[in-house]
Amino acid sequence: MHDRDRQEGGQVIISRLDTADPAYQARRRAMLAKLADLDAEHGKAVAGGGEKYVDRHRRRGKLLARERIELLVDPDSAFLELSPLAAWGSDFPVGASVVTGIGVIEGVECVITASDPTVRGGASNPWTLKKTLRAADIALRNRLPYVNLVESGGADLPTQKEIFIPGGQVFRDLTRLSAAGVPTIALVFGNSTAGGAYVPGMSDYVVMVKERAKVFLGGPPLVKMATGEESDDESLGGAEMHARVSGLADYLAADEHDALRIGRSIVKSLRWRKLGAGPRAVREPRYAAEELRGIVPEDLKVPFDPREVIARIVDGSEFEEFKPLYGPSLVTGWATLHGYPIGILANARGVLFSEEAQKATQFIQLAGQTRTPLLFLQNTTGYMVGKEYEQGGIIKHGAMMINAVSNSTVPHLTVVMGASYGAGNYGMCGRAYDPRFLFAWPSAKSAVMGPAQLAGVLSIVGRQAAQARGQVYDEEADAAMRAMVEAQIEQESLPFFLSGRLYDDGVIDPRDTRTVLGLCLSAINSAAVPEAAGFGVFRP
Incomplete structure (x- = not known):
C-alpha cells in the first residue's frame, strides 16, 4: 500500500518518485522524444x-x-x-x-x-x-x-x-x-x-x-x-x-x-446557465505536473504505480482509497479535481483478476449512488487467462465489471496512459463504452493483445494446423510471419494511428492532464446530472 498522510480534507499521497533516479531520467527522455514527435504532427495540422x-x-x-x-x-x-x-x-x-x-x-x-x-x-x-x-x-x-x-x-x-x-x-x-x-x-x-x-x-x-x-x-x-x-x-x-x-x-x-x-x-x-454541479474550492496538487513526464516506462510490460499520477492531478494530492487491500492490481478511490468530486479507477499492475473486477463493479455502483463522475486511468493488459482463473470465474467477474461500466449513467472520463489491451480496454471504459471524453498519452498503446502475443498465437495455430495435416512446419516462414505481424500490430497500436481514426479525443502531454480533465469536468456540468439507471443481470 502506498504511503499516505491523513489531512483534514482526506489522505495525502506521499510520493516515492525519485526524479534523480537514472530510471526516472530514462523514462523522461523517452517521453520527451515522443512529445517532440507529437509537436511535429500537431504542426502539420496547424499548417493547414x-x-x-x-x-x-x-x-x-x-x-x-x-x-x-x-x-x-x-x-x-x-x-x-x-x-x-x-x-x-x-x-x-x-x-x-x-x-x-x-x-x-x-x-x-x-x-x-x-x-x-x-x-x-x-x-x-x-x-x-x-x-x-x-x-x-x-x-x-x-x-x-x-x-x-x-x-x-x-x-x-x-x-x-x-x-x-x-x-x-x-x-x-x-x-x-x-x-x-x-x-x-x-x-x-x-x-x-x-x-x-x-x-x-x-x-x-x-x-x-x-x-x-x-x-x-x-x-x-x-x-x-x-x-x-x-x-x-x-x-x-x-x-x-x-x-x-x-x-x-x-x-x-x-x-x-x-x-x-x-x-x-x-x-x-442566450443567458446560458449550467444545470450541473458547480466546483468546490480548487487546490493545486502538492507535486509538480512536470514530473508526470517521467512515470510511464517505455517498456509497458514494466508496471508503475498510478498513485504517482493521481498525486499530480487531483486537488491537494488527496485521495481516499477504496478497498486498498483487496484486488491491489486496480486502485480505486475518491478525490476532487479542479473542485469537482470524482471517483478514480486506475490499473496498478496491468492484469485484471476476479478480485479487481468485483472491486471495480462495487465501486462503479457506489459512484452511481452518489452521482459522482468516474475517471478511468488505463494501463491494462486485460483480464487474466489460464485454467485456474477460468475455473475461478474470470469470465463472469469480468462481465460484471463490463456490465457496470456499460450501464453506469454518471459521466465517464478516460485517459490511456500505457497499455490498453483486450477486454481490459472495455472494462476500463474504452471508446466503445462512450466516455464523455477520452484522451491518450504519447506512451499509450491499444490492440486486441500485445504484438508478440498476437504473433505467437498465430504461430501456435499455424503449427497445430500443420501437424494435423501431417506436414512439416516451415520455421523460416513462421519467423517471417511473426516479424511481419509484430511490426503491423505495433504500428496499429500506437497513439497517433488510433487518434487519427478518432478512437480518442486527442493525444496530450502528460503534464496537461489535470488541466484537460478540469476543462472536461466543467463542460460536463453544463448538462444536468444524469438520472440513475439499472444494470443488467450480474451472474453469481
Missing part, C-alpha cells in the same frame, strides 16, 4: 493546406480557422482542441480540414467547429465527417451551445461514396441539438456549397459576411447544367440576397471581425 494556400487565403484578406476561433473566444481563455490528429496515416492532411474544440464565449462553454478553407477549399473528406460528428455528439451529450465557423466546398467528391449517405447525420444532429434546446449558431465567412449550405440552413442563428459569404445548394455552373439558367454568385447565394430576400441570414456582417463580434453577442444573449 500548406504555405501556398495559406498565403492565397491571406491575400484575399481572410483570417485562418484558428485565428477566427481565437477572436471568437474570450481573451486569455483556454481552448480545448479536439481530435487534432484526425486523418493521421490516411491519404488526407492531418487535422482533416476542420478544427474542433471547446472554448469559452462570453463566459459560456461552447463546442466550436471551424472549416479550414486552406485544405481543399474546406471540403469534407471521410475524416472531416467523423470529426464533425464527434463534435456534435459532445455538444448534445454535454449540453454545450454549438458554433459553426463555416467556409466549405461541401463534400470531397472523389470520396463521396464514403461521405454522402452517412453525411446526412451532420444535419440531423443540428436539428436534434435545436430540439433539445441546445442553440446552434453558424457564422458564414465564404463559399458554403451543397452540404455546406445546409449547415446555416439548419442552424438557429445565421450570420453572413457581406460580399464574402456565398451560400447555395448549387453554384452557377451546376445551375447552368441542371436548368440552363444563367446566374451569378451574388444573386444566387450572396450574403445580401440571403439577408434581404431569402431570409436565410439573420445578421449581415460588414467583415469577418464583425461576424465574430455578432457571434459573441448572440452567445451573450
